[in-house]
Amino acid sequence: MSDVIQAEGLVKRFGETTALAGVDLSVRNGTVLGLLGPNGAGKTTIVRILATLLQPDSGRATIGGYDIMTQAHQVRQLIGLTGQFASVDENLTGLENLVFVGRLLGMPKADAKARARELLGSFKLDDAGERAAKTYSGGMRRRLDLAASLVGRPRLLYLDEPTTGLDPRARMEAWELIRGMVSGGMTVLLTTQYLDEADALADDIVVIDHGRVIAMGTPDELKAKTAAQTLAVRPVDPVHVPTVVAALSELARVEPEVDGQLVSAPVADPGVLPLLYQRLAQDGIEVTELGLRSASLNEVFLSLTGQPIEEESDDDRQ
Amino acid sequence: MTTVNEVRPRVGPWEGLQQTLTIAWRTLVQIRHNPFELGDFSFQPIMFVLLFTYVFGGAIEGSTSGYLRFALPGIIVMNMIFVTMYVGMGLNTDLTKGVFDRLRSLPIARWAPLAGRIAADLLKQAWSIALLLGVGYLLGFRLGTGIVGLAVATVLILFFALAFSWISVLVGVTARDPEKVQILGYTALFPITFVSNVFVRTDTMPGWLQAVVKANPVSQLSDAVRGLLIGGPVAQPALYSILWAIGIMAVFAPLSLYRLKKRV
Numbered sequence: 193m194s195d196v197i198q199a200e201g202l203v204k205r206f207g208e209t210t211a212l213a214g215v216d217l218s219v220r221n222g223t224v225l226g227l228l229g230p231n232g233a234g235k236t237t238i239v240r241i242l243a244t245l246l247q248p249d250s251g252r253a254t255i256g257g258y259d260i261m262t263q264a265h266q267v268r269q270l271i272g273l274t275g276q277f278a279s280v281d282e283n284l285t286g287l288e289n290l291v292f293v294g295r296l297l298g299m300p301k302a303d304a305k306a307r308a309r310e311l312l313g314s315f316k317l318d319d320a321g322e323r324a325a326k327t328y329s330g331g332m333r334r335r336l337d338l339a340a341s342l343v344g345r346p347r348l349l350y351l352d353e354p355t356t357g358l359d360p361r362a363r364m365e366a367w368e369l370i371r372g373m374v375s376g377g378m379t380v381l382l383t384t385q386y387l388d389e390a391d392a393l394a395d396d397i398v399v400i401d402h403g404r405v406i407a408m409g410t411p412d413e414l415k416a417k418t419a420a421q422t423l424a425v426r427p428v429d430p431v432h433v434p435t436v437v438a439a440l441s442e443l444a445r446v447e448p449e450v451d452g453q454l455v456s457a458p459v460a461d462p463g464v465l466p467l468l469y470q471r472l473a474q475d476g477i478e479v480t481e482l483g484l485r486s487a488s489l490n491e492v493f494l495s496l497t498g499q500p501i502e503e504e505s506d507d508d509r510q
Numbered sequence: 511m512t513t514v515n516e517v518r519p520r521v522g523p524w525e526g527l528q529q530t531l532t533i534a535w536r537t538l539v540q541i542r543h544n545p546f547e548l549g550d551f552s553f554q555p556i557m558f559v560l561l562f563t564y565v566f567g568g569a570i571e572g573s574t575s576g577y578l579r580f581a582l583p584g585i586i587v588m589n590m591i592f593v594t595m596y597v598g599m600g601l602n603t604d605l606t607k608g609v610f611d612r613l614r615s616l617p618i619a620r621w622a623p624l625a626g627r628i629a630a631d632l633l634k635q636a637w638s639i640a641l642l643l644g645v646g647y648l649l650g651f652r653l654g655t656g657i658v659g660l661a662v663a664t665v666l667i668l669f670f671a672l673a674f675s676w677i678s679v680l681v682g683v684t685a686r687d688p689e690k691v692q693i694l695g696y697t698a699l700f701p702i703t704f705v706s707n708v709f710v711r712t713d714t715m716p717g718w719l720q721a722v723v724k725a726n727p728v729s730q731l732s733d734a735v736r737g738l739l740i741g742g743p744v745a746q747p748a749l750y751s752i753l754w755a756i757g758i759m760a761v762f763a764p765l766s767l768y769r770l771k772k773r774v
Binding site for chain 1: 521532536539540544613618
């Protein structure tokens with residue numbers, strides 16, 4: 193079986209609200225699937241169902257061929273869970289937390305300790321191993337969470353918003369760790385609110401909104417579909433604006449927008465940037481600004497749904 | 511041990527027991543990192559013993575030594591009731607911090623997380639009983655019965671603690687955060703423990719209150735423990751205590767499990 197996760201028609205209601213309105217998913221062995229969507233889209237509900245923490249109202253799913261409802265115990269032996277909701281014990285030290293999980297998984301004491309030390313080492317927590325987890329920084333906490341979910345060497349790892357709330361440096365470190373695990377052959381289901389994170393880490397992306405899948409594909413397919421990047425150029429001299437417009441419209445194959453001296457166009461292929469640079473250099477056009485900007489999740493949503501992301505707080509703004 | 515284990519269909523009862531002990535171990539290790547908790551169930555009861563014996567004892571019973579004899583068994587019972595609150599607080603912390611979900615995502619027995627909490631609580635209870643008896647001994651309290659009476663009293667208190675823990679579990683599962691568990695717990699526990707015969711003999715109270723105090727399971731259990739430690743009637747209060755314990759468990763255990771299932 194090449195699909196580690198197969199889910200069909202997952203539906204979950206909480207009282208009046210429909211959290212999931214029929215979600216299909218499949219994740220290929222050894223790949224990273226990015227579940228992308230705004231807060232409240234249903235990402236966490238999907239992870240909770242696939243981690244056997246929550247039962248769907250209808251639909252079915254298998255993990256490694258085991259049914260999440262009838263063979264939950266088998267499923268739990270294959271998965272590791274890290275997220276907003278699956279956490280470590282703040283009152284224990286890093287080492288104790290990892291030994292605790294190892295012992296629960298049936299490891300003898302010496303093995304559990306050895307595994308804990310090994311993980312602390314690979315997550316750069318050696319020095320903090322004897323300190324209570326409540327003294328850790330945000331980035332260290334996430335690393336310990338991640339280490340705790342890897343004690344049993346799971347085949348499939350769920351990462352629920354692994355970098356939300358982290359500073360940019362800790363975020364980059366988390367990305368490196370995740371890349372390292374994937375190159376080791378692990379299958380990962382990642383949820384995120386950030387397009388760049390899904391882009392950087394995922395082989396395939398599923399975009400979720402209001403409990404439904406609204407788009408899926410590789411990052412490139414998705415970006416092509418949604419023109420996920422914007423190329424912006426600002427020539428020094430206003431007389432060059434028409435030349436820049438002509439060059440950009442030829443390369444991007446769309447009519448650029450002009451805002452004063454700023455010329456911008458959505459592009460699917462980042463390779464347009466060096467081409468445009470060459471063209472401008474040949475024509476001797478100097479620019480004060482030239483750059484490729486990733487579309488925000490909001491812009492992707494706009495192009496997928498024709499509507500901006502609805503945040504709960506937007507309701508009061510009317 | 512680095513090989514991938516084969517996937518197994520279920521947890522054996524022996525493994526479940528080991529997992530329960532591991533979770534109990536973790537609860538006890540927490541005390542090492544949070545010594546205030548140790549103070550709560552060690553110094554607080556000692557303070558109660560000293561306060562009531564030396565400040566109120568003479569006035570209530572005529573002599574401090576006579577009062578210690580009367581009050582110590584009841585204080586042990588009262589302390590047991592308060593210590594059960596740790597089950598609910600710990601459970602609530604696990605639920606709000608996400609530790610409970612991590613445990614549920616592991617291939618362990620479904621009953622192990624709760625059983626581990628309760629097992630750790632029983633150890634804390636045993637420690638408290640030993641501590642109070644030790645302090646009592648230093649102050650002049652002597653067993654009027656014997657080792658069998660002491661053993662039966664301990665088992666009876668632990669059995670009642672096991673039952674009463676389910677009330678704590680319900681509060682822990684229902685309350686939104688650990689502070690609320692504490693507030694709810696103390697608000698409920700103060701009247702239950704003080705409107706009893708723990709500190710003062712029932713026949714000194716007004717008639718209507720006597721009825722309440724006599725019906726209170728804390729009074730029944732205190733009487734039974736008094737009988738078992740210093741001598742006196744045991745059978746009837748012990749029987750009532752056991753019936754109360756069974757009743758509490760029959761109501762609160764299913765209710766707690768139902769609420770827990772709803773919450774997670």
